[in-house]
Amino acid sequence: MQLAACFFLGCGIILASGYNSFSKSMETIGKKQYQVQHGSCSYTFLLPEADNCRSSTPYVSNAVQRDAPLDYDDSVQRLQLLENIMENNTQWLMKLENYIQDSMKKEMVEIQQTAVQNQTAVMIEIGTNLLNQTAEQTRKLTDVEAQISNQTTRLELQLLEHSLSTNKLERQISDQTNEITKLQEKNSFLEKRVLEMEDKHMLQLKSIKDEKDQLQVLVTRQNSIIEELEKQLVTATVNNSVLQKQQHDLMETVHSLLTMISTPNSKSKFIAKEEQISFKDCAEAFKSGLTTSGIYTLTVSNTAQEKKAYCDMETGGGGWTVIQKREDGSVDFHRTWKEYKMGFGDPAGEYWLGNEFVSQLTNQKRYVLKIQLKDWEGNEAYSLYDHFSLASEEQKYRIYLKGLTGTAGKISSISQPGNDFSTKDADNDKCICKCSQMLTGGTNVFMVLSLPIFIGTEIVYQINNFDLVNFDY
Template sequence: MRRKSVLPLVGLFLVLGFHHVISESPLPNNGECGFSSDDKDLCALYCYRSMKLGLAYIIELKEKIKILEENHSDSQLSKAVENLQSKIDQQNTQIANINEFITNSVRQKEVEEKAKSQTEIDNLKRIVEQLKENFENVQRLAAKDKEESLAEQSNRNREIENLKENLATQKSDLDEAIKDLESKKKEFEEYQTKEKNSNNKIGELNSKISSLEKNSQKEMDEKAKSQTEIDNLKRIVEQLKENFENVQRLAAKDKEESLAEQRNREIENLKEKLATQKSDLVKAFKDLESKHNELKEYQAKEKNSSNKIGELNSKMLSLKKKLEESETQLTDSNHLVKKHSLQLNQTKEYLIECREKLPKPNCKGISSGIHEVEIPRIVPTSVLCEGDIEGGGWIVIHKRFDGSVDFRRTWSEYRNGFGNKEGEFFIGLDNLHRITNSQTYELYVQLGFHNGTFLFASYDHFRIGNETTKYKLESLGEFRGTAYDAMKINLNQAFSSFDQDNAQLINGYCTEWYGAWWHNDCGLIHLNGKYFNREDYDCSSMSWWNCMSLKSFQMLIRPK
């Protein structure tokens, strides 16, 4: 029963404790709690402190309740209720104050937010107006840029045309510059010769100047020596004057002292000394006059030397100035030479590159291998060149060496050519006709035997006809070689293949037995016969004249 009467009091204490916590907790200034993101930390701090105080007050109430349960009485409960009621009234008053404060804070915040929003709206309106104005300016600038772009495109086209004209002008200027460069080169060589001569002359002048300086120094030494002698003579004259004065004084004194004889002897001695000194003085004066004349001559020479040195210095300055001007011109010429040399090297490299890309007119000067050549009346074509036999420059037209290609072919195949230029092949009768009729060609046939020996047959004017003539062997020219002249019986014969036998036959079908060739009654040459990989005496084999099988052969032609 007692516990039930206490429970309402406990609830009342909890409520009062909560109000007490709120009333005891310091409120934030200026209504900051819950109104802006900047005040979240203050609100969190406020709530945390309130909860902390509430928990502490609840603990305190529990302790008070525990004490009341142990020691309560009716009078104490009445007093406790009265105290609680007064505290409730105080808390209600504080709550009313808090509500009023919150209401005022909210209103003030709304007013501030509204004013701030209106300010932001005004700012946004101004920004929108500025953006509209900027957009209109951009549109005007875009239109202007479009017009300027069209004008600039037109200017660019004109500039391109001008550049083309300038390029043509620069090309002609380059040609003129090359000519000027050659002229400058000659002038430079002449200048080098003149400069060499000038250097020699300057060396001679320097030698002369050195010689003059030495003479001048010598004359100056002589002048100093003469001046010393003059000074000595002056001192002697002064001494003589002093002696003469002494003689006069002594003579006067002797007269006064009546010592005439003694003084006379002294006078005679002095006279003799005076005469001697006089003669010495006369001689000294003569020497002095001679030295004076020599000094005048030296001064004249020195003056002439000074004039010559002045002239030489003037010439040297002039030559030095010319040399500096020449060096400046040489430097300019060197810059120009370097510039044109660079342009010439670039042009040379470009021409070399172009020349390397262009087909060669023939195999002359080309190493052995497959190359693109441009033969008259034939489009540029790849041919096998031979550069190691008798000076090179050969075009290989027919080659066999291992039996990898079957040479029993039709007329059209022999006309067009077949095989592989890196192996066994035939260039074709049509190509052979075009080549040999473009200019004079010589023929070289190299024959290789199974025993390792080689022979050759050469003709200095090889030519065949066109298909209308059945590619007749029209010319061979003079023969030379180590093999037998076996082709002479084929001259003026038409070419034959197994499907078109044009041979002048006596005994059957030559091509069936001996292969395609310019047969004359089957003849002596069977180079398109069967390939034997051994030495054998068989006229159906690939052979030349005596039916002995060959290991290899190649037919070469080149312009004479």
């Protein structure tokens, strides 16, 4: 028996094969289809059916075979035929399978090559795009990295600056803390000192208050004493009125005698008056009742030395002892140390009383020094010191002055208080200029100036005569 078969590929490939001897049987034998799916391809097989397999005459299925023994040989033949057909179909299927496998291998290889080529091109294009994208991303990442690096560097610098600033602030805070601690300690010390001073001040205030109370008591007592003395003074004034009248009569008699014994050659301005009674100074003579200006004899206490001096009994209430008087330059004051020590000139005219006598006189009591000035144009001025004394010869007759007043100021005296006396043969002024040589006279507060110098009983503010200098005690 000849067989024929056909199969179809679902992939679009149709194969037909058979033997020429099967063509007739293919027309008469019915066809049976079988479809096989393999991957993306489907295969359809057309297999013929054998006519011998059909039953020529119908039979009843329920009939027993042993009742028909003639049909047994036909069944065996059909089975053998079927086995042969199955064996042929199997062989044919194996050949078809081999053919399909060979065909499919070639097609698959071509398809795979084409796919690989397409995929390679796509992969190359994709790789190129990926490389470009990678390069672009790399460039962007590089830029970002550079920006991040710059930002990081900037942040590091800022962090370093903040760290340095923080360290500096910490040091400053530490220094300020130490300073505050020192100030607190100093403040505590000062508070302690203030408390101590307050306590001390309270004690002083208490002491001052006690002294004030004592002074008030003393002032009250002195006021009582003063009132008593005022009463005694009134009584003494009444008792002395008779003596004053007698003194006035005596003074008139003395003035008359002085007028009678005056000579024509005597100066009208200064009338020389000799008194045989000795006084300590002109103030004592004035208090004794002698109120006429003139020459008096003065004696220092506890000594037998007598000195003729001119006493001004009119200027500033009287009682001024003149220690120097210069008017017309008739007497040379450029003298030696010894001459200034003992004195020179005429008390009735220009003269110097003597440093030794003035030193002894001013060291007994407190005296006031007055210097009266008058220039050739008639301008007048004066200087007044409320305390004056002259040291001993061992201290070079150093002058001591305090409390300057007046209209002449310090111009009236070239030398300053505390300076030593100088003459032409004894330079003690501690100056290279040699004041005694420059001024041609003895130098100290009573310089070789055309001025009178007084010491008297009181400070004189109004002056009428500039030929005098007084001491006061």
